[in-house]
Amino acid sequence: MPLEKPTADRIAPRLAAIFANAAVGLCELDAQGRFLLVNEALCTLLGRTSDVLRTLSVVDVTHPDDLAPSRRMLAAIADDGQTRSLEKRYRRVDGSVVWARSTVTLLEGADGGPGTFLVVTIDLSEQRQAERAREESDRRSNTLIEGIARSTWEADSAGLVVQDSPSWRAQTGQAFEEWIGDGWLDAVHPDDREYARRQWHDALAARRMVNAEFRVRRSTGGYDWMNVRAAPVVDDNGEVRKWVVMDIDISARKSAEAALRASELRLKTLVSGLPQLVWRAVDSGHWTWASPQWQAFTGQTPPRSVGFGWLDAVHPEDREASLGRWVQAQEQGVLEIEHRLRDPHSGRYRWFQSRALPVRRDDGAIVEWLGASTDVDDLRSLHERQALLVAELQHRTRNLLGLVSVISDKTLQGSHDFDDYRARFRDRLGALARVQGLLSRFDEDAVVTLDRLIQEELAAHGIAGDAAHVEVSGPSDIVLRPESLQPLAMAVHELATNAVKYGANGNRGGRLAIHWHLAHASDGVRWLHIRWHESGVDLGAAGGGFSSSGQGRDLIERALPYQLRARTRYTLMPDGVLCEIALPATQVLRDADDAHGERSQ
Incomplete structure (x- = not known):
């Protein structure tokens, strides 16, 4: 069936519907620019009803700045009939402005009369907003x-x-x-x-x-x-x-980075030269770094010491207290700990004092802690030794004052007059002073042998140990205990004093023989035997200096057995005196040197 031939009657209603319902603004203007027809989209765009717009011309709704371009475009279209477009601003009733693109086409007039203009208007508001946003973004970016x-x-x-x-x-x-x-x-x-x-x-x-x-x-x-x-x-x-x-x-x-590297290098050099073990920490003892000294002493590599790994180097008995001090440090603003750290090279623990201060921001918040651990083991040992020395000094002082009092009393009892008392007392104080000198050597970690004690006491009395009439013999490496020095020295002093005044060294032809040795008794106990023998002495000419009583004999026969568990015998011979003293080795010899002294017999 052939297509029906379109007629004006059939097209006109359809065009009218398209015009009215188009999504873009449509209008027809007369030659003077007055609105003849408008659709709903244009009314919405311009914010006016169709009745109002048909009473207006395009001039009434155009932005003043865009009037001239609009008029020139309409004139050009009327002249050559070419369709043209223009982006322009329209004014709404509320005073707002809307951007739109208007495309104008010339329509021929009926019967050769004046033509009209068909205008298609597209809203550019969203496009313009996007362009402005892009321009603003470009400006901000630039x-x-x-x-x-x-x-x-x-x-x-x-x-x-x-x-x-x-x-x-x-x-x-x-x-x-x-x-x-x-x-x-x-x-x-x-x-x-x-x-x-x-x-x-x-x-x-x-x-x-x-x-x-x-x-x-x-x-x-x-x-x-x-x-x-x-x-x-x-x-x-x-x-x-x-x-x-x-x-x-x-x-x-x-x-700044170069300055920081230089600063860190200087700090690293400084830290590496410190004797302390330096470290950094955060969050109540969580270490972040330890210096090479820490690794050198504890053997811990940096990965092992960070976090709470450093606790592995602390003595197990000190770990809980160390962590507790960290909790207190948050409140007190300073960390101070004394704990023991293990030295893997020697296998022993040494005492260290660890101290740290916080690094704070301007607002006072703690950023980290910088700390150092200082070896105080020797210092603690010195303090302990000092305390022992003070106690020993007090003990010795009390004993010395008591001994001086006893010496004074005994000397006074055996003296004929004050001059005799003064001379005897001075001699005995001199002997006591020499003993104190020997004791001071023990404080300096030296040793005192029996040979040296006897030789020094003889020399103090002017008795030459190598003289023809003097014989001194015995092992030279018998090391004495410090507590045995004083009674032994005082005994030798009394014997030497009598030898000079009345005995072998005060008489022509007299002889002095001193001998000592170590020996085991039948029960296996070792004894130190000392034999003092004076001979060739005319006891009658001695003027009664040798007697059965006196401070010297009292010291030998009573004080030595009481103080050193000695066995003594003091005998007056026809031509002199024989004094024999036996002392348990455990009372008079240093333990470490007992065996060596025994081998020297």
């Missing part, structure tokens, strides 16, 4: 880049510079002809140039961003450190169209 970057420039897809960058040339002093292509590399420091070239070419090949740091020449001379960042710009097909680059001046940061 402002941000200008605030950050020293210079910006572009390169083509091959990475070659093809257009000018005044900021780059101002920075480097290069002329345009010098820096196009890859001439910008000439402005890079010679030591960094190969690195910069490699970074750039690797990025081009991989089509990835560049983020490199190198030195770029300054137009005024010298070089500045730059962080050079470049990114590819790709099209819809993923092809690189160009590269955009910005250079950020990081000279200040580099100087």
Whole structure:
């Protein structure tokens, strides 16, 4: 069936429906620009009803600044009949402005009369807002880049510079002809140039961003450190169209980093030279770093000491107290601990004093703790020894004062007059002083042998041990206990005093023989035997100096057995005196030297 031939009667209603319901604004203007027909979309766009618009002309709804272009466009269309478009602003009733694109076509008039204009108006509000947002974003980006970057420039897809960058040339002093292509590399420091070239070419090949740091020449001379960042710009097909680059001046940061490295190097050198074990910590004893001294002493590697690994080096009995001090340190603002740390080389623990202070921010918050552990083991030992020495000094002083009192009383009882008392008392005090001198050597970690005690006492009385009439013999390495020195020295003093005044050393022809040795008794106990024998003495001429009583004999026969469990015998012979003293080795000899003394017999 053939298609029905369209007629004006059939088309007109349809065109009218399209006109009325179109989504864009449609209107017909007469030759003077007055509205003849308007659709609903245009009414909505301009904010007016169709009745109102048909009383107005296009001049009444156009922004004043856009009137002239609108009139020129209508005149041109009326003249040549060519369709034209114009982006312009329309004024709404509420005073607001709306951007729109109006496309105008000339319609022929009936019977050759004046033509009218068909206007298609499209709302550009959203497009304009997007453009303004993009422009604002571009402005912000440019402002941000200008605030950050020293210079910006572009390169083509091959990475070659093809257009000018005044900021780059101002920075480097290069002329345009010098820096196009890859001439910008000439402005890079010679030591960094190969690195910069490699970074750039690797990025081009991989089509990835560049983020490199190198030195770029300054137009005024010298070089500045730059962080050079470049990114590819790709099209819809993923092809690189160009590269955009910005250079950020990081000279200040580099100087700060260099200063920090120098400072850390100085600190490391200082810390390495300290005798203390230095460390850093956070969060109640959580270590973050330990110095080489800590590793050298404890044997802990840095990974083992961080966190709470350092506790492994602390004596098990001190660990709980050490952690408790860290809890207190948060409140007190200072850490002080005395604990024992193990030395793996010797296998023993040494006492250390650990002290730390907090590093605080301006607001007072603790950032970290800096601490050091100082070896105080020797100091503690000295304090303990000092306490023992003070106690020993007090003990000795009390004993010495008591002994002086006894000597004074005994001397007074055996003296004929005051002069005799003074002489005897002075001699005995001298002997006592010599004993104290020997005791002081023990305090200096020296030793005193029986041989030395006897020789010094004989010398104090003017008796030469190597004289023809004097014989002194016995092992030279019998080391005496300090508590045995005083009674033995006083006994030898009394014997020597009598020998000088009345005995072998006070008479012509007299002889003195002193001998000592070590021997075991039948019960296996070792004894030190001392034999003092004076002979060739005329007892009658001695004037009664040798007697059956007196302080010397009292000391030998009573004091030595009481103080040293000695066995003594004091015998007056026809031509002199024989004194025999036997002392248990456990009372008079140093334990460590007993065996050595026994072998020397």
